[in-house]
Amino acid sequence: MLRCPQCSQPNPLGSNFCEACGASLAEVADAERMADEAEASVLLEQVKKARVALFIVGGALLLGGALAWRVDEVAAWTTMILAAIFFGLAVWAKRNPFAAAVVGLVAFLSLVLANLAVDPSTLTNGIVIKVIAIAILLKAVRDGLAYRAFRKSRGL
Numbered sequence: 001m002l003r004c005p006q007c008s009q010p011n012p013l014g015s016n017f018c019e020a021c022g023a024s025l026a027e028v029a030d031a032e033r034m035a036d037e038a039e040a041s042v043l044l045e046q047v048k049k050a051r052v053a054l055f056i057v058g059g060a061l062l063l064g065g066a067l068a069w070r071v072d073e074v075a076a077w078t079t080m081i082l083a084a085i086f087f088g089l090a091v092w093a094k095r096n097p098f099a100a101a102v103v104g105l106v107a108f109l110s111l112v113l114a115n116l117a118v119d120p121s122t123l124t125n126g127i128v129i130k131v132i133a134i135a136i137l138l139k140a141v142r143d144g145l146a147y148r149a150f151r152k153s154r155g156l
């Protein structure tokens with residue numbers, strides 16, 4: 001919607017002149033477009049953040065897998081496979097940051113719960129890292145959601 005600077009009449013996007021008074025809407029249209037571009041760049045930044053979040057969690061899992069190697073080979077393998085999944089999600093996040101972040105969050109929570117089911121004492125293992133990872137992933141979901149809402153509002 002473009003509001004006329006002369007008479008405040010709302011005009012449809014893409015209008016060059018006000019429907020009510022005929023004043024030029026070029027400047028209003030420019031301002032509107034620049035606001036759109038600013039919003040778009042903020043959202044692209046959010047996509048980047050969601051991707052970085054998935055990469056960070058993937059990296060942490062890879063490290064965790066490497067550290068677990070001497071203690072428990074099966075756990076080490078499982079963790080490293082999950083790390084690979086996160087790297088895949090980070091790549092996918094470029095196309096669909098919301099879905100990638102949701103899958104990442106669900107995968108991570110499943111791992112934590114599966115470990116708990118096998119051995120309840122794992123709850124406190126790296127609890128700080130787990131909480132941070134979940135917080136990072138929740139933030140990524142929010143960023144992805146904002147991005148999706150923006151695309152929808154633009155009919156993309």
Ligand SMILES: [Zn+2]
Nearest residue numbers: 004007018021
């Ligand atoms: Zn007007």
